[in-house]
Amino acid sequence: MSRPIPPLSAAASACPPTLPPPTTASEDAFVAVAPFDEADRAAVYRAIATRRDVRSEFLPDPIEPVVLARLLAAAHAAPSVGFMQPWTFLVIRDPTRRAALHDAFRLAHAREAAQFTGERGERYRALKLDGLREAPVHVVVTADRHRCGPVVLGRTQDPTTDLLSCACAIQNLWLAARAEGIGLGWVSIVDRPALRAALDIPETIEVVALLALGRVDRLRTSPELEQRGWRTRLALADVVFEDAWGNTGAGPEAIVARL
């Protein structure tokens, strides 16, 4: 079920110091909200629908620091279990570090390619699975799973929830990037020890994701793995049940029919 949290070694971790309790017990503060107007709602749905995992479409233009800062702030605004904010974002532009990250991709890519044979193997080798050389900026997302000490509110039931928080941060960053005209590719094929060595990441810190970012002026209309025939998009009705597992009765079909 669970992904265990590795023990913290005696070596110093990069945890921030324990925060002092605030002097006031409660400062509840609310703001009135309403549904976004139609144009704003459409903008949110447009970011969600047109976001792509970019491999080949990166332009060489640099990303302005102010834009990069907005993307990082969007990521940092993500929800996190027990408000632990476990993430750290490494922004990599140094050519030597970049080359080392590309080596970490190639190492894992050769290993994975060997697992697909025959027609599937040919199809695999025809795919472009990273854009690390083309993208001007790399972002590595890590999790400090010890950041709040051993007992984290909400994480006691599932140790993986802190990693899920990091994925929410990545999705925030991805959607903000889409709105900024910046493409993002999540390079999941990467040798973790090589990546760790390339960026001096301590053993106490977990590597969550390697992202490639760069400006784009075109995107695929649907995922590359769909266009290249690797897999088909599932129907929404096939991934929704009502009230219990396996219940595809009138409920979800009625919902989906209204789409």
Next chain:
Amino acid sequence: MSRPIPPLSAAASACPPTLPPPTTASEDAFVAVAPFDEADRAAVYRAIATRRDVRSEFLPDPIEPVVLARLLAAAHAAPSVGFMQPWTFLVIRDPTRRAALHDAFRLAHAREAAQFTGERGERYRALKLDGLREAPVHVVVTADRHRCGPVVLGRTQDPTTDLLSCACAIQNLWLAARAEGIGLGWVSIVDRPALRAALDIPETIEVVALLALGRVDRLRTSPELEQRGWRTRLALADVVFEDAWGNTGAGPEAIVARL
């Protein structure tokens, strides 16, 4: 490092059948894109910045099926490792199932409360940590980790990536909900076996998250755990490094100073 994928039992899983390879090898299709205009970009950032983990603000109004369908479609538009789309969404409105989910929360809550003692324990018991009774709709997100067979493109390097894909789907749903004026609370304190039993979820399927959804007309201006003094928001500059771990030189500070 990794969260292992449990073995698939001999019992039938709910995997869709293996999809046939398409007849055409490649159908690359692109569309020209540009940065969103300022209003649309602001809408995306507004959803990201004002999204909250809702506990106490749910209104009893039902969620219209067409809106619920849009939220589920937004979730289904998330990225997934190897395009495996591992998620299933269970939409729960049946009173008996809802009560069983609330029991699953209470069971875990009592267990977790015992882990916080003294002043921390008092603070913990003063927190409202679920809104299951108030929210008219519950959504449980699960992962079918066997959906694409044992070898999934990109997952070979980190078995947890399929769960991270599910978290991206949840964040999509959360931001879409914010734009629709719907609050969402991720209830991470829940007894997994009790939840599984409540919804007849097979052992081969992993429970990722229990979400409570309902219309809201107010939201907190910052996270409840921050307002109630449980933890403080970290500074963005403290969670950004440049080029390598620990490098807080001019780079990230220059970025952040421009915020």
